Amino acid sequence: MKASRKGTDPMVDAGFSTRCVHAGEDRFRYADSITTPIVQTSTFAFKDSKDIEAYTKHGKARFEYGRYGNPTEQVAARRLASMCGAEDCVVFGSGMSAIITTILALIRTGDNIVITDDAYKKTLEFCSSYLQRFGVGCTVVPFGDYDALEAAIDKNTKFIFSESPTNPYLNICDLHRLVAIARKHKVMTLLDSTFSTPMNQRALDFGVDLDLHSCTKYLAGHNDILAGAVLGRKTLIDEIRAMHKAIGGVIDPHCCYLLLRGMKTFPLRMARHNSTGMAVARFLEGHPCVKRVYYPGLESHPHYNIAREQMSGFGGVVTFDIKGGVTEANRFLDHLQLCYIAPSLGGVETLITHPATVSYYDMTRKQRYALGITDTLLRLAVGIEEVDDLIADLDQALRKSRRS
Numbered sequence: 001m002k003a004s005r006k007g008t009d010p011m012v013d014a015g016f017s018t019r020c021v022h023a024g025e026d027r028f029r030y031a032d033s034i035t036t037p038i039v040q041t042s043t044f045a046f047k048d049s050k051d052i053e054a055y056t057k058h059g060k061a062r063f064e065y066g067r068y069g070n071p072t073e074q075v076a077a078r079r080l081a082s083m084c085g086a087e088d089c090v091v092f093g094s095g096m097s098a099i100i101t102t103i104l105a106l107i108r109t110g111d112n113i114v115i116t117d118d119a120y121k122k123t124l125e126f127c128s129s130y131l132q133r134f135g136v137g138c139t140v141v142p143f144g145d146y147d148a149l150e151a152a153i154d155k156n157t158k159f160i161f162s163e164s165p166t167n168p169y170l171n172i173c174d175l176h177r178l179v180a181i182a183r184k185h186k187v188m189t190l191l192d193s194t195f196s197t198p199m200n201q202r203a204l205d206f207g208v209d210l211d212l213h214s215c216t217k218y219l220a221g222h223n224d225i226l227a228g229a230v231l232g233r234k235t236l237i238d239e240i241r242a243m244h245k246a247i248g249g250v251i252d253p254h255c256c257y258l259l260l261r262g263m264k265t266f267p268l269r270m271a272r273h274n275s276t277g278m279a280v281a282r283f284l285e286g287h288p289c290v291k292r293v294y295y296p297g298l299e300s301h302p303h304y305n306i307a308r309e310q311m312s313g314f315g316g317v318v319t320f321d322i323k324g325g326v327t328e329a330n331r332f333l334d335h336l337q338l339c340y341i342a343p344s345l346g347g348v349e350t351l352i353t354h355p356a357t358v359s360y361y362d363m364t365r366k367q368r369y370a371l372g373i374t375d376t377l378l379r380l381a382v383g384i385e386e387v388d389d390l391i392a393d394l395d396q397a398l399r400k401s402r403r404s
Ligand SMILES: *Cc1c(COP(=O)(O)O)cnc(C)c1O
Pocket: 094, 095, 096, 097, 120, 163, 167, 192, 194, 195, 214, 215, 216, 217, 226, 227, 228
């Protein structure tokens, strides 16, 4: 693995932060620009018929049409590959585009897939309902039940899809165990690593076959773009790239520039998300108005030991149950002055969601509770503001949640 990486990534010996700033770029660029130019074009011109021939017959490296690749996008893909320790990468216009295109590229009629039950809501929905239309079976297994996971594999199983940490309870998948089960049965493993990021956990180093990210979150990091990526061995990525060229969920060059820009400061931001996440989790755990906190860096988290072994930081998402009912939860939200009430995570602004009334509003209370989504559950995604300011905002709103 190391040798092949070296072949494709000249920055392989550089430190992580250096690669986040420089990997994927040519040393000198158009007009001697320090930044990667935004090549805002949908198509690329051939000089003459000889130029066409050089491309079609002699494999000249160049671009042809925007859906098949763009120079700005190519730099982002190479940089992500370097950050994740991957041979190759495809960048998409959203995380969901990366996930669905990858699945469609791998499956054939008659295949089965296995997915763990607390995967991202839209991923789970696609696998457990839409795949049937293509004659592909899907077994949903309880997250963390490795016996059930192994039992669900049959001779038609193509891959296991899992996620770590998961949303909203931040459950941690034991990657060594996942990969060992998959290898024993010769099936592939796909992991949505959005919540862990390549800084806190490099899934490919554990032997996962395909590493998927919603770059919308920490990697771009500013709550201003949507982007996604899949990373892995070149042979697998080539199949996904071919499907991507047909489906066309491309990222536009300007968006890609913002992703590149975000990735330059990613290690600094991520270190802050990790430390603030930890501090806020500890603060909430000691708060009289909080019933329970879920954060993999806390000893109280059921997967604390696995998290500590396989992750170098625990991220900026802290989930907690406040005391009381939906009235207290709403009152708490209404008193927040700094944290914004919004879905998403991983950006510089702190966001908070109330899953019961937002992501799961279309379910009955009974259905929600069966999934563990209580009326008082809140998912906080800390930004990079001053930790004391965040704690002060949470504290005043929590105290007011108890008073009518
Ligand atoms: C946000 C998210 C996605 C979807 O990504 P988009 O960029 O919104 O399409 C997938 N998985 C996880 C874990 C996410 O948090």
